[in-house]
Amino acid sequence: xxxxxxxxxxxxxxxxxxxxxxxxxxxxxxxxxxxxxxxxxxxxxxxxxxxxxxxxxxxxxxxxxxxxxxxxxxxxxxxxxxxxxxxxxxxxxxxxxxxxxxxxxxxxxxxxxxxxxxxxxxxxxxxxxxxxxxxxxxxxxxxxxxxxxxxxxxxxxxxxxxxxxxxxxxxxxxxxxxxxxxxxxxxxxxxxxxxxxxxxxxxxxxxxxxxxxxxxxxxxxxxxxxxxxxxxxxxxxxxxxxxxxxxxxxxxxxxxxxxxxxxxxxxxxxxxxxxxxxxxxxxxxxxxxxxxxxxxxxxxxxxxxxxxxxxxxxxxxxxxxxxxxxxxxxxxxxxxxxxx
Amino acid sequence: xxxxxxxxxxxxxxxxxxxxxxxxxxxxxxxxxxxxxxxxxxxxxxxxxxxxxxxxxxxxxxxxxxxxxxxxxxxxxxxxxxxxxxxxxxxxxxxxxxxxxxxxxxxxxxxxxxxxxxxxxxxxxxxxxxxxxxxxxxxxxxxxxxxxxxxxxxxxxxxxxxxxxxxxxxxxxxxxxxxxxxxxxxxxxxxxxxxxxxxxxxxxxxxxxxxxxxxxxxxxxxxxxxxxxxxxxxxxxxxxxxxxxxxxxxxxxxxxxxxxxxxxxxxxxxxxxxxxxxxxxxxxxxxxxxxxxxxxxxxxxxxxxxxxxxxxxxxxxxxxxxxxxxxxxxxxxxxxxxxxxxxxxxxxxxxxxxxxxxxxxxxxx
Numbered sequence: 084x085x086x087x088x089x090x091x092x093x094x095x096x097x098x099x100x101x102x103x104x105x106x107x108x109x110x111x112x113x114x115x116x117x118x119x120x121x122x123x124x125x126x127x128x129x130x131x132x133x134x135x136x137x138x139x140x141x142x143x144x145x146x147x148x149x150x151x152x153x154x155x156x157x158x159x160x161x162x163x164x165x166x167x168x169x170x171x172x173x174x175x176x177x178x179x180x181x182x183x184x185x186x187x188x189x190x191x192x193x194x195x196x197x198x199x200x201x202x203x204x205x206x207x208x209x210x211x212x213x214x215x216x217x218x219x220x221x222x223x224x225x226x227x228x229x230x231x232x233x234x235x236x237x238x239x240x241x242x243x244x245x246x247x248x249x250x251x252x253x254x255x256x257x258x259x260x261x262x263x264x265x266x267x268x269x270x271x272x273x274x275x276x277x278x279x280x281x282x283x284x285x286x287x288x289x290x291x292x293x294x295x296x297x298x299x300x301x302x303x304x305x306x307x308x309x310x311x312x313x314x315x316x317x318x319x320x321x322x323x324x325x326x327x328x329x330x331x332x333x334x335x336x337x338x339x340x341x342x343x344x345x346x347x348x349x350x351x352x353x354x355x356x357x358x359x360x361x362x363x364x365x366x367x368x369x370x371x372x373x374x375x376x377x378x379x380x381x382x383x384x385x386x387x388x389x390x391x392x393x394x395x396x397x398x399x400x401x402x403x404x405x406x407x408x409x410x411x412x413x414x415x416x417x418x419x420x421x422x423x
Numbered sequence: 424x425x426x427x428x429x430x431x432x433x434x435x436x437x438x439x440x441x442x443x444x445x446x447x448x449x450x451x452x453x454x455x456x457x458x459x460x461x462x463x464x465x466x467x468x469x470x471x472x473x474x475x476x477x478x479x480x481x482x483x484x485x486x487x488x489x490x491x492x493x494x495x496x497x498x499x500x501x502x503x504x505x506x507x508x509x510x511x512x513x514x515x516x517x518x519x520x521x522x523x524x525x526x527x528x529x530x531x532x533x534x535x536x537x538x539x540x541x542x543x544x545x546x547x548x549x550x551x552x553x554x555x556x557x558x559x560x561x562x563x564x565x566x567x568x569x570x571x572x573x574x575x576x577x578x579x580x581x582x583x584x585x586x587x588x589x590x591x592x593x594x595x596x597x598x599x600x601x602x603x604x605x606x607x608x609x610x611x612x613x614x615x616x617x618x619x620x621x622x623x624x625x626x627x628x629x630x631x632x633x634x635x636x637x638x639x640x641x642x643x644x645x646x647x648x649x650x651x652x653x654x655x656x657x658x659x660x661x662x663x664x665x666x667x668x669x670x671x672x673x674x675x676x677x678x679x680x681x682x683x684x685x686x687x688x689x690x691x692x693x694x695x696x697x698x699x700x701x702x703x704x705x706x707x708x709x710x711x712x713x714x715x716x717x718x719x720x721x722x723x724x725x726x727x728x729x730x731x732x733x734x735x736x737x738x739x740x741x742x743x744x745x746x747x748x749x750x751x752x753x754x755x756x757x758x759x760x761x762x763x764x765x766x767x768x769x770x771x772x773x774x775x776x777x778x779x780x781x782x783x784x785x786x787x788x
Contacts, residue, residue, distance in 0.1 A: 120588055120590055120591075121559070121588050221461060250460050250461055250615040251615055251616040251617065251618070251659075252460060252615070252617075252656065252661075253460075255659055255660065259724075277588045277589055277590065278589045279589065280726070283724075283725055283726055283727065284724040284725070284726070303725050304725060307725075307727045319727060320727045320728065321593075321726075321727070347727070347728060348728045349728055349746075349747075349748070369622070370621070370641065370642055370645075371618060371621045371622060372617070372618075372621045372641070372645040372657060372658050373658050373659060373704065373705065373706055373744065374706075389728055389729075392706050392707070
């Protein structure tokens with residue numbers, strides 16, 4: 084069953100459109116990530132679901148109820164922002180209990196205590212329940228903020244870059260935690276980020292936004308392996324996909340109309356050239372610790388791929404580069420079937 | 424251009440020691456990165472080099488001149504902050520030229536230096552544009568331009584990319600390094616992001632609780648972490664630790680972890696039985712049915728070209744980075760083969776690396 088359905092939703096501020104004709108339906112228990120650069124319309128979409136913005140046209144339904152014109156308080160959602168805002172004078176316990184104590188909810192004290200303790204275990208903050216919110220580290224504060232959203236059981240959780248203010252290291256840990264929590268709860272989650280790793284590792288489905296439009300919606304593997312166009316292709320993958328003009332490398336088997344060839348590491352065969360007669364040269368190998376990037380020059384272009392950990396190539400080596408089922412795009416940037 | 428020498432540097436705030444006792448040298452023209460989590464003392468160290476904080480004790484030498492107690496403006500440095508502030512009512516040219524104007528530089532020279540700086544940053548086409556309409560990356564370039572134009576002895580940067588989109592950040596990391604290669608100015612750069620450090624630095628200092636845990640080239644720090652803290656801080660995911668209890672004998676080249684005999688670099692240090700850890704990076708773990716080191720697959724994170732597979736063993740969780748094309752199923756029991764020449768050994772009590780053929784001149788402390 085779909086938990087949240089956006090139908091042909093548009094939102095404009097004055098004459099400038101922020102979201103254009105968006106159709107998105109999120110299934111119960113699904114983790115959907117909206118990915119795109121600043122200004123793509125991610126946060127506006129989230130705020131439209133929350134009721135913090137009203138659509139110019141179109142409708143929003145939440146848990147089977149038409150919520151298009153409902154105020155935020157009447158919608159069955161909870162929201163986690165980038166900047167965690169806790170009540171500094173309250174303990175962790177009281178911060179977590181706060182959403183349950185609103186006058187309309189009428190929960191018993193013992194029910195509240197039980198929910199708070201369950202939630203604290205879930206976000207692994209149970210040992211700090213009686214600390215003041217101000218005595219916590221950044222990661223702990225963000226876990227409390229996420230806990231405060233989870234303590235209620237709404238139709239959908241909305242999260243706007245909840246990890247981006249954390250240290251890189253903590254962010255990687257929290258990514259796994261959040262996915263575990265979502266899976267354990269069977270929670271429906273709409274999550275906004277500009278970090279492709281967060282999208283790839285947490286999402287059941289990723290929606291790629293560009294200038295207010297949903298360009299593609301699919302599983303991480305679909306988006307990565309069969310991007311709709313060059314824009315989507317460039318959003319995922321490290322190093323970024325190489326977008327090369329047709330004819331730069333031997334490309335016999337490409338579909339008619341191919342203008343641009345998209346080649347990731349797995350689309351290239353690279354071998355040291357016999358007697359120096361290659362079609363490319365190793366410019367440098369960039370060691371990034373867990374990965375090494377191989378920078379190759381081919382004609383006037385640079386091609387960057389992942390080097391195998393035990394590569395024998397060094398700067399200056401001549402190499403032979405061949406495509407292996409690369410992606411093909413037409414002159415408008417749309418991907419052509421037939422290749423890949 | 425300049426060499427920065429930091430000697431026995433210490434900083435206490437009321438009841439709290441932010442920097443314990445730092446000693447390091449940034450050589451002329453080097454890109455030096457101080458790396459660590461928030462609260463490790465990296466920004467405090469940077470602010471002392473800048474003259475924005477005075478140390479409790481110790482010395483800072485800029486090109487052999489003792490500047491420890493000098494005011495910030497008397498040190499020939501440029502500071503680039505995390506939140507770059509531009510003058511909104513001025514165009515790009517005026518923003519970049521402003522530091523020279525305040526120094527009383529002649530107009531013709533300002534013009535020439537701004538032109539040169541803009542060319543260096545590849546924003547010469549924007550010189551007459553107002554800064555208010557610029558994209559994030561261009562604003563950052565203008566902020567950098569304002570630092571570069573003075574030709575200071577060194578640059579200090581405090582997480583200048585921290586507020587950018589991840590895509591922009593990747594781009595700016597490469598631009599900053601390219602820029603450094605062109606002007607070769609001594610740079611001290613503070614970040615919590617190990618990938619930024621690995622991508623840009625000539626030398627890295629990994630900091631923890633006010634102490635420099637390790638100082639070295641990126642490759643050295645990644646391949647031969649001196650402590651478990653460093654091993655865990657570097658890499659994403661970080662180094663895996665397999666816990667075991669054993670004695671070690673110099674000259675031996677294997678360890679026994681539960682019932683598996685695992686080849687390691689030759690051990691150079693005999694030890695009585697104690698709590699140890701075998702450290703292995705995710706990219707040095709492979710699946711091999713013949714291995715007696717076994718575990719159950721508990722999950723896989725898809726990353727496109729590669730995937731990170733988590734395997735629960737009785738000695739700890741092991742993450743392996745393997746091609747995304749290999750199919751693994753949750754719950755499946757797999758054997759783990761480790762690349763012998765790249766393994767580290769640690770004393771779990773002290774956290775220090777044990778001397779092996781991979782760690783030729785390991786020192787403790």
